[in-house]
Amino acid sequence: MRSQFVDSLLEAVPHPLLLIGDDARIEAANAPARALFGAEQVGRHYALALRQPGPLAAIEAALREGKEGQAQHVHSGPSRETVYRVQVRPVAGDGRNCVLASLVDVSEAEQISQFRRDFVANVSHELRTPLTALLGIIQTLQGSARDDPAARSRFLAVMAGEAERMNRLVRDLLQLSRVEAEERVRPTARVDLAAVLTGVSESLRPAAEQAGVSIVAEGAAGPTWLRGDADQLAQVFFNLIENAVKYGGGGQVSFSLRSVPHDPALRGPALAVDVTDRGEGIAPEHVPRLTERFYRVDTHRSRTKGGTGLGLAIVKHIVQRHRGRLVIASAPGKGSTFTVILPAE
The missing domain is CATH 1.10.287.130 (Signal transduction histidine kinase, dimerisation/phosphotransfer (DHp) domain)
Structure with missing residues (x-):
C-alpha cells in the first residue's frame, strides 16, 4: 500500500513516471504519464502502455534480475514524434520489489x-x-x-x-x-535602408543586364531609418535580388520598400521590402524548406549557376538577428515574392 506522501512525490515530478509492481502491472502513473499513455493504463500490464521492444526488455530485466537499464521510446503524436529516454530502476521496500520507469524528452x-x-x-x-x-x-x-x-x-x-x-x-x-x-546580439547602428537597397541594386545591375533582366525600384525613395547592421542587411538583399535574377528572371525583378504602421508579429511599426520576380515560381511543397541549409529546388540548375544552397539560410539568420521575419509567397507560373519585414526605428 502506497502512502499519500509517495503519491504526492510522484505527482511533483515534471516528467512522466510509471511505478510497476512485482505483478507486472502499472500501480501508479503521475499526471505527465497519464497524459502520455492515458489514465486507463493504471492497473494494466505495462506491456499495454510501453509497446516497444527496448523499454519492455529493460523493465523485464529490472523485474526479474533487479538490473537498472535504459531504452528509447518514440511516441507518435498528432503533429510530431517525441523521443523519450526511458530510465528503469528497481525499487524495493515493505517486502516488495517494484520498478520505477521515468521518461525524459530528448x-x-x-x-x-x-x-x-x-x-x-x-x-x-x-x-x-x-x-x-x-x-x-x-x-x-x-x-x-x-x-x-x-x-x-x-x-x-x-x-x-x-x-x-x-x-x-x-x-x-x-x-x-x-x-x-x-544572432542573439541585436544590432544598434542607425541604417538608411533605402540607401542599402540602392547600393545593392546598382552593384547587381551589370550582371542582371547581362542576363537580360531589368531591376526596377519601387516604393519609398527617401531616407528610411532603422536599427541594424548595414553590411548584413546588404547581404540579405544582395542574396534575394541575385537569386531573383538567376532563378526567377522573367525579364524583370522589382524591389519595393514600404512602411507598415503596425505589424502584428513584430508588435509595432515596421519596414517591409518585397523582392519580386516574374519567373516560373516555386511549387508549394518546396516553399517551407527554402531556408534550410543546402536545400535546393533544382540542384543541377543551382550548382550550374554557382549556388551553394546556403544563401537563404544566411538571409533567415540575419533577419532573425534584426528581430524581423521573412515571408515567401510563390506559385508555379506566377513568380515569387520574398518579403523581409524589419522593426522600424
Whole structure:
C-alpha cells in the first residue's frame, strides 16, 4: 500500500513516471504519464502502455534480475514524434520489489544530433564533387593530356571553376557561422535602408543586364531609418535580388520598400521590402524548406549557376538577428515574392 506522501512525490515530478509492481502491472502513473499513455493504463500490464521492444526488455530485466537499464521510446503524436529516454530502476521496500520507469524528452537533443550528421554529410557531398573533378583532371594532365596545349588550357579553366565553387562554399559557411554566432546580439547602428537597397541594386545591375533582366525600384525613395547592421542587411538583399535574377528572371525583378504602421508579429511599426520576380515560381511543397541549409529546388540548375544552397539560410539568420521575419509567397507560373519585414526605428 502506497502512502499519500509517495503519491504526492510522484505527482511533483515534471516528467512522466510509471511505478510497476512485482505483478507486472502499472500501480501508479503521475499526471505527465497519464497524459502520455492515458489514465486507463493504471492497473494494466505495462506491456499495454510501453509497446516497444527496448523499454519492455529493460523493465523485464529490472523485474526479474533487479538490473537498472535504459531504452528509447518514440511516441507518435498528432503533429510530431517525441523521443523519450526511458530510465528503469528497481525499487524495493515493505517486502516488495517494484520498478520505477521515468521518461525524459530528448527530442531536441536527437534533432540537434541529426542536424549535425546531416550538416557534415551535406558539406562532405558538396566538397566531394569538385574535388573528384579536380583529381580526375589532374590525372588526365599528368597522363594523356600532358603534351596537349589545347586540352591543358580547357582543363585549367574547368579547374578554376571548381576551385571557385569550393571557395564560395567555404565563404558562405564562414558567413553563416558568423551570423549564427551574432544572432542573439541585436544590432544598434542607425541604417538608411533605402540607401542599402540602392547600393545593392546598382552593384547587381551589370550582371542582371547581362542576363537580360531589368531591376526596377519601387516604393519609398527617401531616407528610411532603422536599427541594424548595414553590411548584413546588404547581404540579405544582395542574396534575394541575385537569386531573383538567376532563378526567377522573367525579364524583370522589382524591389519595393514600404512602411507598415503596425505589424502584428513584430508588435509595432515596421519596414517591409518585397523582392519580386516574374519567373516560373516555386511549387508549394518546396516553399517551407527554402531556408534550410543546402536545400535546393533544382540542384543541377543551382550548382550550374554557382549556388551553394546556403544563401537563404544566411538571409533567415540575419533577419532573425534584426528581430524581423521573412515571408515567401510563390506559385508555379506566377513568380515569387520574398518579403523581409524589419522593426522600424
